[in-house]
Amino acid sequence: MALSRVRPQLMDPLEFGPPEPTPGCDVCGALARQIERAERPNSPEYDPSKATDLRVEMRRHQSGEVTR
Numbered sequence: 001m002a003l004s005r006v007r008p009q010l011m012d013p014l015e016f017g018p019p020e021p022t023p024g025c026d027v028c029g030a031l032a033r034q035i036e037r038a039e040r041p042n043s044p045e046y047d048p049s050k051a052t053d054l055r056v057e058m059r060r061h062q063s064g065e066v067t068r
């Protein structure tokens with residue numbers, strides 16, 4: 001039986017807005033702050049490709065996260 005299915009929400013990170021940081025999760029919080037800085041054009045840390053990487057990182061982290 002083939003029960004494993006790819007979830008549609010994991011299709012393409014570039015087509016979606018920023019993932020929601022899990023409240024109370026330090027990793028999500030740190031990633032969210034980095035994404036914010038990397039996305040701000042007048043920030044010294046501005047780096048859109050890094051922001052994309054960070055979003056992918058957050059999604060990957062959240063997919064392994066146990067939420068209750």
Ligand SMILES: [Zn+2]
Pocket residue numbers: 022025026027028029061062065
């Ligand atoms: Zn998290």
